Amino acid sequence: xxxxxxIFEALKNKFGEAVINLATDQPVDPYIEVAPLEVDKVCKFxxxxxxxxxxxxxxxxxxxxxxxEKVKDENDNDIIKGGTLSVFYHLESTxxxxxxxxxxxxxxxxxxxxxxxxxWRTADWHEREAYDMFGIKFLNHHNLIRILMPYDWExxxxxxxxxxxxxxxxxMKVPY
Amino acid sequence: xxxxxxEMILNMGPQHPSxxxxxxxxxxLEGEIITDVIPHIxxxxxxxxxxxxxxxxxxxxxxxxxxxxxxxxxxxxGYVLAVEKLMGIEVPERVEYIRVIMGELQRIASHxxxxxxxxxxxxxxxxxxxxxxxREHILHLFEITSGARLLYNYIWIxxxxxxxxxxxxxxxxxxxxxxxxxxxxLNELLTFNQIFIDRTAxxxxxxxxxxxNYGITGPxxxxxxxxWDLRKDDPxxxxxRFDFEIxxxxxxxxxxxxxxxxxxxxVKEMEESLKIIxxxxxxxxxxxxxxxxxxxxxxxxxxxxxRVENPRGELGYFIISDGSVNPKRVKVRAPSxxxxxxxxxxxxxxxxxxxxxxxxxxxxxxxxxDR
Numbered sequence: 001x002x003x004x005x006x007i008f009e010a011l012k013n014k015f016g017e018a019v020i021n022l023a024t025d026q027p028v029d030p031y032i033e034v035a036p037l038e039v040d041k042v043c044k045f046x047x048x049x050x051x052x053x054x055x056x057x058x059x060x061x062x063x064x065x066x067x068x069e070k071v072k073d074e075n076d077n078d079i080i081k082g083g084t085l086s087v088f089y090h091l092e093s094t095x096x097x098x099x100x101x102x103x104x105x106x107x108x109x110x111x112x113x114x115x116x117x118x119x120w121r122t123a124d125w126h127e128r129e130a131y132d133m134f135g136i137k138f139l140n141h142h143n144l145i146r147i148l149m150p151y152d153w154e155x156x157x158x159x160x161x162x163x164x165x166x167x168x169x170x171x172m173k174v175p176y
Numbered sequence: 177x178x179x180x181x182x183e184m185i186l187n188m189g190p191q192h193p194s195x196x197x198x199x200x201x202x203x204x205l206e207g208e209i210i211t212d213v214i215p216h217i218x219x220x221x222x223x224x225x226x227x228x229x230x231x232x233x234x235x236x237x238x239x240x241x242x243x244x245x246x247x248x249x250x251x252x253x254g255y256v257l258a259v260e261k262l263m264g265i266e267v268p269e270r271v272e273y274i275r276v277i278m279g280e281l282q283r284i285a286s287h288x289x290x291x292x293x294x295x296x297x298x299x300x301x302x303x304x305x306x307x308x309x310x311r312e313h314i315l316h317l318f319e320i321t322s323g324a325r326l327l328y329n330y331i332w333i334x335x336x337x338x339x340x341x342x343x344x345x346x347x348x349x350x351x352x353x354x355x356x357x358x359x360x361x362l363n364e365l366l367t368f369n370q371i372f373i374d375r376t377a378x379x380x381x382x383x384x385x386x387x388x389n390y391g392i393t394g395p396x397x398x399x400x401x402x403x404w405d406l407r408k409d410d411p412x413x414x415x416x417r418f419d420f421e422i423x424x425x426x427x428x429x430x431x432x433x434x435x436x437x438x439x440x441x442x443v444k445e446m447e448e449s450l451k452i453i454x455x456x457x458x459x460x461x462x463x464x465x466x467x468x469x470x471x472x473x474x475x476x477x478x479x480x481x482x483r484v485e486n487p488r489g490e491l492g493y494f495i496i497s498d499g500s501v502n503p504k505r506v507k508v509r510a511p512s513x514x515x516x517x518x519x520x521x522x523x524x525x526x527x528x529x530x531x532x533x534x535x536x537x538x539x540x541x542x543x544x545x546d547r
Contacts, residue, residue, distance in 0.1 A: 027478040028261055055388055059481060061494050061507040088494065090481050094388065094404060101481065122391030125517050133225070148218040148546060158223055159505075 001098045002052065004030045010052075015042060023103075031088070031101035037139070039089070039104050040114035046091060046100070047119050054091040054100065057120035061088045062130035066161040068108055079162040085111045085134055106136065115141040133159035183211065186528070190219055194297040194532045197542030201519075201531065208527050213520040217513075220546035228506040233259050233473040234333055236506065241327040243508065244544040246289050249282040249318070250486045252331040257412060258482035258493035259333050262475040270463035271335050272414045277348065277456045278321070278331070280449040284355070285314040286487035287442045290539040294439060295366050297536040298375050303366040310358050313351050320344060334469040345457055352450050352457075359447055367443055376439060377430030380522040380534035384433065390518045393511055394489025395441045396538060399425035400433035406485040418455050420448045435537035442539070474501055488512050488539060508547060512540040 002010075008022040011032065018038035024030045034042050046054045068083025089102040106113055115138035117123045127138040128147040135157040138144055145151060149158065155166035166174055186203040189195040198219035204212040224243060228236050240255045241248040253275055260267065292307030315325045320341040322330035330337050366372055382392070384400040397404055405422045407415040423444035425437030477499040483492040489511030496505040515538050522534050 025478075027264070027476050028480045031479070057391060058483070058490065059492050059494055059507070059509040061505070061509075063496060063505050066504075088479070088481075090492070090494070094402075097409070101479075120391065121386075121389050122514055122517060125513065146218075148221040148223075150218070158226055161229075163226075 001096050003098075004032065004100055007046075007052065007098075007100050008032050010049075011042060011045070014045060018042065029099075029101050031103045033103050033105070036087075036104040036106040036113045038114070039087075039102065040116050040119070040140075042102070043089070043091075043116045043119050051096070052093065053095050054093045056092045056094055057116070057122050057126070058090040058092050058099075059088070060090075060116075060123055060126035060130065062086070062134040062136050062159070063088060064134060064159060064161050065105070077162075077164050080108070080160075083108045085136055085160075087113055087130060087136060089116070111136040112139055113137070114139050115144075117141050133157055135160070181206070188531065190216075194536060195542075196293065196535070196540055199540070199542055199545075201535075203528065203531065205528070210523045210526050210528065210531065213523045213531065215516055215519055217516070217542070217545050220542050222547065224508065224547040225506055228503055230502065232501045233475070233503065236503070237332065238327065238329045240508075241329060242543060243510065243547055244486065244488065244491075244512070244541045245326060246541055247282050247286045247487045248327055249278045249331065250286075250484065250491065252328065253279050253413075254482065254484040254486065254491045255493055256331050256333045257484060258480055258495050259473065259475065261482050262478065262480040262495060262497060263333075263470070263473070265334050265468060265470065267334055267468050268463050268465065269461050271465050271468070273456050273460040274336055274340060274465065275331055276413060276415065276418075277453055277460075278318075280452045280456075281314050281317060281348070283449045283487045284446045285311045287446050288314075290442055290487075291362065291366070291439065294536040294539070295372070297532050298372065300366055300369070300372060303362060306358070306362065306365065310355060313354065317344065317348060317351065320347070332469055333473055335466045337466075339465050345460070348453065349457055352454055356447075356450060359443065363443065367440060373429050373436060376435035376533055376537065379430075379435045379526065379530050380537060381431045382433040382438075382518065382522060386518070386521065387433070390521070391514045392489070392518060393514070394486065395445060396438055396489065396515055398423065399437040399441045401425055401427075406483060406490060410483070412482075412484055415452075417459070418452045420451045423448065435533050438537040438539075472501070474499070483509070486511055488541065488544075489515060508544075510544040510547060512538075512542075513545045513547075516540050516545060 011019045018035040020033040046052045063086040065084045068080040073079050084105040086105045092099045130136050132146040184205045188201040190198040190200045200216040202214040240251040288307040288311040292304040295303040319325050322328040382400050384402050387397050387400045403424050423441050429436045475497040479496045481494045483490050492509030494507040498504040
């Protein structure tokens with residue numbers, strides 16, 4: 001069983017710059033912040049390395065940080081420019097019975113995160129959901145398509161804070 | 177002579193009685209043998225998570241009822257535990273006991289639907305009616321407690337909405353005594369029926385390694401022989417006070433992790449739940465159930481992931497608070513959503529008729545998958 005501090009130390013030694021910091025100011029669980037394009041390597045390490053063996057991905061969740069600049073578009077709708085989108089990973093080892101939370105933050109205008117789908121198969125649908133709801137692109141995902149919304153939904157990503165409901169979907173009025 | 181063969185694609189659902197809701201399965205067939213199954217979900221998508229961002233924390237509770245509508249009590253239970261963890265609220269003893277009793281009754285009710293409809297899927301209709309008859313007793317207990325049969329809004333942040341009905345404990349005790357023999361009856365009627373065993377044993381075998389990698393939890397994981405139950409392995413509330421077993425699959429009628437094991441683990445779990453309820457009824461103290469309910473729910477800024485052992489597996493709530501009265505993000509790790517993903521893997525090489533048996537054995541609720 002390893003504490004978040006020990007895991008952070010080990011990751012920092014192994015990956016250097018790619019592991020950004022350990023946030024301990026949280027009310028419950030601290031999290032480790034990781035660079036978005038390195039997260040697959042970090043996860044692979046946590047999955048394979050003896051003593052860690054995080055064999056289970058409990059949850060993968062996209063988040064809109066909404067920390068950009070709020071501006072008006074041409075139709076006078078509030079939209080957010082700049083800032084970040086985040087992804088939280090909750091990992092657990094059923095062997096050593098420890099847990100850790102990873103966080104990556106990526107640019108809102110071009111959100112790209114490395115996929116962890118080939119480490120934990122369960123990440124497949126979780127990543128598709130995060131893509132569907134936030135538009136986060138998971139690089140090297142084998143089938144990154146919408147999952148909950150219609151496959152041909154063109155009005156954007158519903159869980160972004162500045163999402164606007166479209167008036168029509170294929171000629172059907174949406175706010176019925 | 178060689179015949180030209182080609183892959184056939186068959187849509188099962190979205191309107192199909194054994195998809196347990198609106199689920200479309202795209203079956204890829206080689207003759208009658210399945211080569212792949214692609215589930216298409218989202219027909220019930222209401223975007224609970226978007227709704228949640230516009231509401232205060234207590235207002236979200238009724239919405240959680242509507243996700244896994246067969247286990248509403250447990251959805252509330254999981255949600256309030258997450259908020260309490262974030263706010264650091266300690267709830268009175270009596271509340272803990274009430275929640276555990278409700279949760280375990282809900283587990284039995286949910287498993288009864290799972291087992292009954294599973295029998296009906298496979299062609300045994302009578303057990304279905306037997307199961308629903310017994311579930312009715314539990315729904316009655318919930319009704320005298322909360323006023324509703326299915327969607328309760330009973331468990332609140334810091335407590336429960338009001339105390340138990342004066343007759344509740346007596347009626348629950350009576351139910352436990354009534355229900356024990358009924359489990360035996362179900363076993364005679366369905367579980368050890370040779371036709372049923374032939375349909376389910378050695379079908380859809382899920383090895384333990386695959387199950388963990390796919391994030392499978394709950395009875396489906398335990399049927400694969402993994403002794404993993406959050407009530408024991410990461411105890412929440414007061415589950416560490418009760419004496420009960422964790423049933424696991426052992427390949428009694430076929431291979432470990434087949435459909436029959438997944439079915440039978442649920443039967444045995446109902447008996448364990450009865451044990452917990454019995455102990456809880458004996459131990460429950462008197463006390464105020466609303467004293468710890470906060471007037472204003474305003475958690476500190478930060479994130480929390482809290483999980484409970486729902487009848488279907490690990491139900492997790494990931495909540496991010498920005499310090500205001502509305503959550504910034506609520507993500508539900510729905511067990512059915514994760515469990516359904518493995519369906520393609522399980523069905524490969526089986527017949528079309530087995531898809532029904534495998535899907536039923538996973539026990540999904542579409543309201544929770546689509547949220």
